Every structure is written in C-alpha cells, then in structure tokens.
Amino acid sequence: MSQTRTIMIECLRYDPEQDQAPHYRTYEVPFTDEMSVLEGLQYIKDHLDGSLTFRWSCRMAICGSCGCMVNHQPILSCQSFLRDYYPARIRVEPLEHFPIVKDLVIDQSDFLGKLESVTPYLVPAQPLTPEDGPNLQTPRQIEDYLGYAQCINCLLCYAACPQYGLNNEFTGPAALALLARYNADSRDAGQKTRMEVVNAEEGVWGCTLVGLCSEVCPKHVDPARAINRNKINSTQDYFLRFLAPFGRGS
Amino acid sequence: MTPAPKTYVRPMNRWWMRHPAYRRYLLREGTSVMVAAYALFLLAGMVCLVLGEAAFNLWRGFLQSPVSVIFHLAALAAFAFHAWTWFKVMPLTTPPIRFRGRSVPDRMIFRAALWAWGIASLILLVLAMRFL
Numbered sequence: 001m002s003q004t005r006t007i008m009i010e011c012l013r014y015d016p017e018q019d020q021a022p023h024y025r026t027y028e029v030p031f032t033d034e035m036s037v038l039e040g041l042q043y044i045k046d047h048l049d050g051s052l053t054f055r056w057s058c059r060m061a062i063c064g065s066c067g068c069m070v071n072h073q074p075i076l077s078c079q080s081f082l083r084d085y086y087p088a089r090i091r092v093e094p095l096e097h098f099p100i101v102k103d104l105v106i107d108q109s110d111f112l113g114k115l116e117s118v119t120p121y122l123v124p125a126q127p128l129t130p131e132d133g134p135n136l137q138t139p140r141q142i143e144d145y146l147g148y149a150q151c152i153n154c155l156l157c158y159a160a161c162p163q164y165g166l167n168n169e170f171t172g173p174a175a176l177a178l179l180a181r182y183n184a185d186s187r188d189a190g191q192k193t194r195m196e197v198v199n200a201e202e203g204v205w206g207c208t209l210v211g212l213c214s215e216v217c218p219k220h221v222d223p224a225r226a227i228n229r230n231k232i233n234s235t236q237d238y239f240l241r242f243l244a245p246f247g248r249g250s
Numbered sequence: 251m252t253p254a255p256k257t258y259v260r261p262m263n264r265w266w267m268r269h270p271a272y273r274r275y276l277l278r279e280g281t282s283v284m285v286a287a288y289a290l291f292l293l294a295g296m297v298c299l300v301l302g303e304a305a306f307n308l309w310r311g312f313l314q315s316p317v318s319v320i321f322h323l324a325a326l327a328a329f330a331f332h333a334w335t336w337f338k339v340m341p342l343t344t345p346p347i348r349f350r351g352r353s354v355p356d357r358m359i360f361r362a363a364l365w366a367w368g369i370a371s372l373i374l375l376v377l378a379m380r381f382l
C-alpha cells in the first residue's frame with residue numbers, strides 16, 4: 001500500500017434549482033498513488049459531499065462518460081492520476097463548450113444530433129441479406145478506417161475545439177471523424193448522402209485547424225486529420241459540379 | 251432527445267487564455283497578416299513601376315531605408331514561422347500517401363517539405379545574386 005497524501009480538488013458546482021451561475025468548492029482529498037481523478041471525485045461524493053454529480057461507468061477509458069476539464073485540459077478522469085498533479089491543487093470543471101446540467105454533468109444532446117446527421121452506419125450499394133455471405137475486406141481496406149473507428153464519443157475533442165465553442169453549428173471533430181470513418185469503408189456506398197454535411201459551412205469548412213482535438217483524443221482518432229482530408233474531397237466535389245453539371249444528379 | 255431543463259452555458263470570453271495551444275494557433279494565423287502586408291508592399295512596387303521611372307526609383311530608394319530593413323527582417327521571421335507551422339500541419343491535409351504499401355509517416359512529409367523549401371530558397375538566392 002503506497003503512502004497517503006492530501007490533494008486539494010477545486011470543483012465546479014452548479015445546481016440548476018438553486019444557482020444562477022456556477023461557483024467553485026474546494027475539497028481536501030486523501031489519495032494514494034494508484035488513485036485516478038475519478039476516484040478522487042468518488043471520494044468526495046462518498047465522504048465529503050454526497051450531492052456532487054458526475055458521470056462515469058467503465059473506469060477503464062472505454063465508455064467515454066467520465067470526460068471533464070482538469071486545469072483547462074480535457075481529460076478522461078478515469079485515465080488521469082492525482083499523483084501527476086500533486087502537490088499542485090487541481091481544478092475540475094465540466095467539459096468546456098457544452099451546457100452544464102449539474103456540477104460536472106453536461107448536456108450532450110447537441111452532439112447526439114450531429115452524430116445522427118453524418119449517417120454513422122454502413123450504407124451498402126445494394127441491399128444485402130445474410131444469404132449474400134460475409135462482406136470481406138483486406139487488411140489494407142480495414143487499415144483505411146480502423147483509426148477513425150476507435151471513437152468512444154467522450155467529447156474531449158469538442159471541449160478542445162474553440163470553433164465549436166464559438167459557434168456550435170459546427171458539426172465538430174468526432175462527428176466529422178466518424179463521417180470519414182464510414183466514407184473510408186470499402187463496404188460503404190453512402191458518400192453521396194454524407195457530402196452535404198461535409199460541404200456545409202458548418203461541415204469541414206468550420207474547422208481552422210487549431211489541432212487540439214487530435215492532441216486530447218484518448219483513442220488517437222485524429223479528428224483534425226479526418227476533417228482536413230475531407231476538405232480536399234469537398235473542394236473536388238465543388239469543382240466537379242461545374243465540370244459535370246448534368247451528370248451528377250442525386 | 252429533449253434538452254435538460256435549466257442548463258448553464260459558459261461564456262467564451264478570453265478563450266485564448268485557456269490553453270497554450272490556442273495561443274500558438276492565433277500566432278500561426280496572425281503571421282499571415284504579415285504575409286498579406288508583404289504582398290501589398292510588392293504590389294506597391296508594381297504600381298510604382300507602372301507609374302514610371304521616378305516612382306519606381308523612389309520605391310527602390312525606400313528599400314534601403316532602415317524602416318524597410320526592419321520590415322523585411324520582421325517579414326522574414328513571420329514567413330519562416332508561418333511556413334514552419336504550415337509544414338507541421340501539412341501531413342494532416344494531404345491525402346494518405348503510400349510508399350511500397352506502407353503509409354508515409356508524418357515526419358517524412360514534414361522533412362520533405364523543409365528540404366523543398368530550403369532548395370527553392372537556395373536556387374532563388376543564387377539566381378538573385380547572379381542577375382541583380
């Protein structure tokens with residue numbers, strides 16, 4: 001058992017039934033080396049203040065529900081350790097750029113709408129039935145999209161994106177990365193339906209390559225790359241429409 | 251999905267203070283102002299050329315003034331930073347490049363761009379020294 005130390009956790013609090021605006025409360029939390037920020041929050045909830053509200057589930061960087069800001073950096077709280085911040089105090093806030101529901105809990109409905117808008121599933125060229133057998137891919141074809149397929153919808157990338165914060169019409173990193181994921185899949189024929197989202201001002205062109213989304217992504221999805229590669233497709237699409245105005249009826 | 255009842259939306263004022271990556275980004279974009287300023291300066295030279303010899307000599311004379319030297323040094327620094335940061339993000343904007351079945355790593359693209367930049371600058375410098 002490693003030795004116990006005490007860290008100060010300053011936590012944003014907001015109770016929609018009582019508060020006009022959020023405020024901060026500081027807690028003294030004893031911790032050991034193997035304790036994550038999430039476990040620090042759980043300590044507060046269990047021993048200091050049962051009203052503290054936050055989301056979590058898997059505790060192993062898989063479910064994507066425990067994202068929050070620690071010292072202005074979007075992180076998964078189950079994957080970040082208190083020992084790495086000690087002796088400094090830490091400031092825990094809900095993910096930036098989303099409306100706060102209560103304490104560290106944010107309202108993700110805007111993202112869920114965007115996720116739906118990118119047709120995040122395979123659209124086969126012709127309808128397939130189980131009798132058609134497996135839809136085979138080569139390792140190289142899998143490689144084309146596997147990286148983008150790792151997204152756990154944790155929204156750290158949205159919290160890192162000032163463009164989304166300034167204008168939440170922007171489709172945003174994770175949704176556009178998933179769009180790229182399905183477009184890059186050899187079994188998919190839905191590029192055309194997704195192109196409208198890509199081409200929109202709020203699509204890939206809403207991105208100015210700040211690049212922090214890719215840095216904070218715990219799954220190395222690299223949304224900045226997905227978005228900026230799609231700028232090429234969007235440009236091609238734009239010019240091709242002039243070249244073949246009658247040939248590309250949808 | 252119905253939105254939660256009474257949510258709180260935090261303001262975005264002074265957002266660039268929140269993360270060093272935001273300030274780096276603004277600096278990168280800010281240097282393009284200098285790039286534009288230099289383009290205008292060259293354009294002014296062209297206009298002088300059209301206006302006649304006297305105007306063009308005036309513009310050339312200005313090139314030698316200390317103000318112009320400082321402007322050029324500042325422009326050089328801004329261009330170098332802009333190019334460097336642009337090359338850094340360039341691999342994100344290129345389509346996947348494969349060589350012998352393997353995708354080319356980002357740092358190779360970055361290095362290739364730096365070499366191309368260096369060689370192009372060298373050729374320009376040699377030409378300028380020979381003919382000017």
Ligand code: SF4
Pocket residue numbers: 150151152153154155156157158173174177213216217218219220221222223
């Ligand atoms: S792209 Fe990365 S940071 Fe964004 S939601 Fe997916 S896993 Fe999280």
Ligand code: FES
Pocket residue numbers: 056057058059060061062063064065066067076077078079
């Ligand atoms: S608790 Fe599931 S990702 Fe952190």
